[in-house]
Amino acid sequence: MIEVKHLSKFFGPHKAVDRIAFTVQKGEILGFLGPNGAGKSTTMRMITGFVPPSGGTAVIGGHDILREPVAARKKIGYLPENAPVYPDMTVYAYLDFCAQIRGFSGSDRKRRVTETIEKCFLSGVEHQTVSTLSKGFKQRVCFAQSILHDPEYLILDEPTDGLDPNQKHEVRLMIRKMSAEKAIILSTHILDEVEAVCSRAVIITKGAIVADDTPENLKARSTIHGAISVTLADADADAFIACARSVPGIREVAVIERTDGALKARIYPESADPLAAEHLMTALSAKRFEVKSLFVEQGRLDEVFRAVTTS
């Protein structure tokens, strides 16, 4: 388990992190979110022992990062932001060097390097110098060094930053595959990534936690959660509004846009009535509206993110 215990960080008079506390269990992938400058990287640097906290501590697999830094760091894999990798080394030589620093030798070291190269899809570039790699591949090399020692705890600062959509997909798959036996914290600005990968999300702003929940529960806080979104083929807006309002339990009907013969609207039921969408569909069909799509909104994480980080 990763226990973050009231970590704080001051840079001079500026409070960058303000008594942040949470835990991450094995099997969990925690998305660490927040606007630019919210304190995500600073928190991750404190958890991994790269920056001393002004207050609080982090306990990694039972080892306090301040009192037992070596034991704690042995258990951690860390992908820092703007990952530094020695530019003049080949990919293989760099990872071999990292394995050596981690204390591996002989055939075990060789096996770990080779396996990690394969796992991170680096086989095609293993003999290329790092300086000649594209940004995405450099990122992958740094990701590779973070998992080389098969750590129980992974701290990944924007792991998919700079990757193309295919590489993003591959890295997310890798993270998900590894998550069963690891506790993972990853920071990201991509909210789709949180929905695709994370089992939980912590949102911070101005150094403090403002939300800590599953992506589903966070989305349920969205103002459109439970609303019914409808697209109709060319339809008279007034007739549609009248029809939708005639359905029992409908609180509000909002036409969102009319384009090229299509009408898009959002209908808000009084409560999250699971039958409201069905009743609406029946009413629209009875009035011969041509329904192109109709679905119940789960809510939008970006809307919730904005609400909690700007209030």
Ligand SMILES: Nc1ncnc2c1ncn2[C@@H]1O[C@H](COP(=O)(O)OP(=O)(O)OP(=O)(O)O)[C@@H](O)[C@H]1O
């Ligand atoms: N070494 C430092 N000296 C002074 N201020 C710092 C230092 N490192 C970070 N800060 C400040 O601490 C605050 C938090 O920065 P941090 O990099 O942790 O934010 P972040 O949430 O990771 O941002 P981003 O999403 O832009 O990467 C910012 O105001 C930043 O300017």
